[in-house]
Amino acid sequence: MEIDKAISECDDRRLKTKYNNAIYVIKRALALYPVQEVALSFNGGKDSTVLLHLLRAGCFLHKAEENNSGGDATDGGKAFPIRTIYFESPSAFPEINSFTYEAASIYNIQMDVIRLDFKSGLEALLKANPIRAIFLGVRIGDPTAVGQGQFSPSSPGWPPFMRVNPILDWSYRDVWTFLLVCKVQYCSLYDQGYTSIGSIHDTVPNALLSMRNSDSSEEKFKPAYLLTDGRLERAGRAKKNSSAVCGKLSSISNGLKMENLNSGSMLTASIITVGDEILFGTIEDKLGSMLCKKLHSIGWAVSRVTVARNDIDSVAEEVERWKSTDDMVFLFGGIGPLHSDVTVAGVAKAFGVRMAPDEEFEEHLRHLIGEKCSGDKNEMALLPEGITQLLHHEQLPVPLIKCHNVIILTATNVKELDRQWDCLIELAKSNGILELMDPFVSKCFATTLSDVEVAQPLSKLCAQFPDLYIGGYRKSREGPLIITFEGKDLTRIEAASWSLCEKFHPGAFSKIE
Numbered sequence: 001m002e003i004d005k006a007i008s009e010c011d012d013r014r015l016k017t018k019y020n021n022a023i024y025v026i027k028r029a030l031a032l033y034p035v036q037e038v039a040l041s042f043n044g045g046k047d048s049t050v051l052l053h054l055l056r057a058g059c060f061l062h063k064a065e066e067n068n069s070g071g072d073a074t075d076g077g078k079a080f081p082i083r084t085i086y087f088e089s090p091s092a093f094p095e096i097n098s099f100t101y102e103a104a105s106i107y108n109i110q111m112d113v114i115r116l117d118f119k120s121g122l123e124a125l126l127k128a129n130p131i132r133a134i135f136l137g138v139r140i141g142d143p144t145a146v147g148q149g150q151f152s153p154s155s156p157g158w159p160p161f162m163r164v165n166p167i168l169d170w171s172y173r174d175v176w177t178f179l180l181v182c183k184v185q186y187c188s189l190y191d192q193g194y195t196s197i198g199s200i201h202d203t204v205p206n207a208l209l210s211m212r213n214s215d216s217s218e219e220k221f222k223p224a225y226l227l228t229d230g231r232l233e234r235a236g237r238a239k240k241n242s243s244a245v246c247g248k249l250s251s252i253s254n255g256l257k258m259e260n261l262n263s264g265s266m267l268t269a270s271i272i273t274v275g276d277e278i279l280f281g282t283i284e285d286k287l288g289s290m291l292c293k294k295l296h297s298i299g300w301a302v303s304r305v306t307v308a309r310n311d312i313d314s315v316a317e318e319v320e321r322w323k324s325t326d327d328m329v330f331l332f333g334g335i336g337p338l339h340s341d342v343t344v345a346g347v348a349k350a351f352g353v354r355m356a357p358d359e360e361f362e363e364h365l366r367h368l369i370g371e372k373c374s375g376d377k378n379e380m381a382l383l384p385e386g387i388t389q390l391l392h393h394e395q396l397p398v399p400l401i402k403c404h405n406v407i408i409l410t411a412t413n414v415k416e417l418d419r420q421w422d423c424l425i426e427l428a429k430s431n432g433i434l435e436l437m438d439p440f441v442s443k444c445f446a447t448t449l450s451d452v453e454v455a456q457p458l459s460k461l462c463a464q465f466p467d468l469y470i471g472g473y474r475k476s477r478e479g480p481l482i483i484t485f486e487g488k489d490l491t492r493i494e495a496a497s498w499s500l501c502e503k504f505h506p507g508a509f510s511k512i513e
């Protein structure tokens with residue numbers, strides 16, 4: 001089998017490992033489901049082309065094992081045994097269409113062409129055929145990969161089948177190394193600078209491959225395999241319109257104005273600081289309080305700031321608890337190569353996924369700390385599998401890590417946090433990773449009245465203004481009592497503070513600026 005032969009004869013250890021893992025997943029799927037109950041979702045893209053050849057090899061090896069023929073069997077150019085589905089769309093590139101049909105003819109593939117949207121098409125397919133598992137060329141980093149593993153049941157609301165993703169952990173470079181080492185054909189658009197292909201309406205060649213020449217009017221592009229930074233694979237894809245997100249945002253923030261602070265309609269965050277040294281009292285956590293201020297400035301309420309010990313279980317326990325009750329969880333500390341740097345692994349454990357090598361992240365680390373961090377054993381490049389989104393920003397030497405609603409910040413001091421926060425806000429504006437709400441506003445008053453004197457009027461005020469947070473604290477037992485009003489609507493804050501002052505003699509409260 002030429003694919004298996006090409007990989008075993010090459011001397012790229014990384015590719016061999018990726019290939020063997022993918023073949024393992026394919027073989028397990030073929031052991032679990034009879035061949036007539038699986039399908040390949042093929043669309044002529046580079047990832048699905050890799051998948052097609054892996055499946056050709058996987059089917060061959062599976063059969064060889066079943067026949068106990070020791071692997072020297074030949075595939076003899078027989079029909080590709082897996083039902084293949086192609087969702088053909090009028091907005092697909094003609095080159096993609098023709099390559100898909102050409103591949104079907106070269107590899108003897110019986111292809112079902114579906115001219116419906118994915119969901120309706122799959123519903124019809126499953127009604128007419130006993131399909132239980134579908135192979136996809138989804139890779140970590142694809143927007144649709146979030147939350148998926150190598151075996152992931154289809155989402156609620158979709159017809160029931162198992163999504164099998166043998167190349168989930170492959171990087172951009174792995175894909176191209178495979179296609180070039182195996183010398184297989186791929187769609188011609190990839191030789192014209194396209195690096196990831198959607199529809200004709202949202203895809204252009206990747207500008208990073210441009211060979212703009214002043215004396216030629218026609219812009220030329222280098223082939224896709226020359227893109228060195230796989231993180232920029234989707235640079236030629238138009239961003240999805242974020243107006244839906246913005247619409248939701250503005251309606252939420254307007255709605256909030258008259259909502260009860262405690263009614264659950266507020267966006268809330270938990271902050272978890274990881275560090276034994278804080279619990280020993282050796283150092284003080286300054287970042288937690290700074291992040292509280294920053295979150296308040298974008299209208300988020302902070303539910304808690306907790307400190308976890310430097311062990312995986314403590315981190316996992318905190319993350320697991322708060323990720324489901326809060327909209328977002330922020331983590332600090334415990335990031336790096338030391339034995340005590342367990343934060344990322346704790347997050348993986350909280351989500352029940354394993355840690356897997358992430359080549360993109362490794363590339364960033366290599367830029368930052370040199371070759372010391374490369375190789376198979378680079379634990380810093382291990383990230384929670386299938387749930388990690390890297391948040392890139394040109395101001396950040398290393399992207400921030402986001403796993404579902406958990407964001408891991410690498411800041412170790414106030415200045416670094418300032419920078420990371422600014423980047424996060426810019427990213428939030430461009431891709432909605434964090435909803436930006438109306439900021440909180442607050443007013444503070446000092447009084448020399450005693451706690452006993454103000455206690456009852458304050459309780460009444462809280463009942464009267466449930467949309468505000470009304471609190472009180474002292475800096476010393478002898479000093480003044482400070483009353484705080486916090487909320488989203490300044491007029492409500494003013495009404496509440498006026499109502500309090502009215503209950504006491506003039507001058508009992510003085511405003512603190």
Ligand SMILES: Cc1cc2nc3c(=O)[nH]c(=O)nc-3n(C[C@H](O)[C@H](O)[C@H](O)COP(=O)(O)O)c2cc1C
Nearest residue numbers: 041087118122134136144153154155156158163198
């Ligand atoms: C075979 C197949 C199975 C899919 N299963 C699911 C699914 O279970 N859940 C889901 O949300 N989307 C599913 N999708 C849709 C994809 O996740 C994604 O929305 C689709 O590839 C569109 O990507 P695009 O918006 O970049 O074109 C499936 C798509 C295909 C082709």
Ligand SMILES: Nc1ncnc2c1ncn2[C@@H]1O[C@H](COP(=O)(O)OP(=O)(O)OP(=O)(O)O)[C@@H](O)[C@H]1O
Nearest residue numbers: 041042043045046047048086087136137138196197
């Ligand atoms: N129109 C389609 N018909 C069948 N399968 C599809 C279709 N679109 C996507 N898929 C499946 O989803 C997978 C992921 O799509 P994605 O666009 O990320 O990768 P690709 O098209 O193979 O390569 P590229 O990233 O270069 O576009 C594909 O490999 C394929 O399995």
Ligand SMILES: [Mg+2]
Nearest residue numbers: 045196197198
């Ligand atoms: Mg594609």
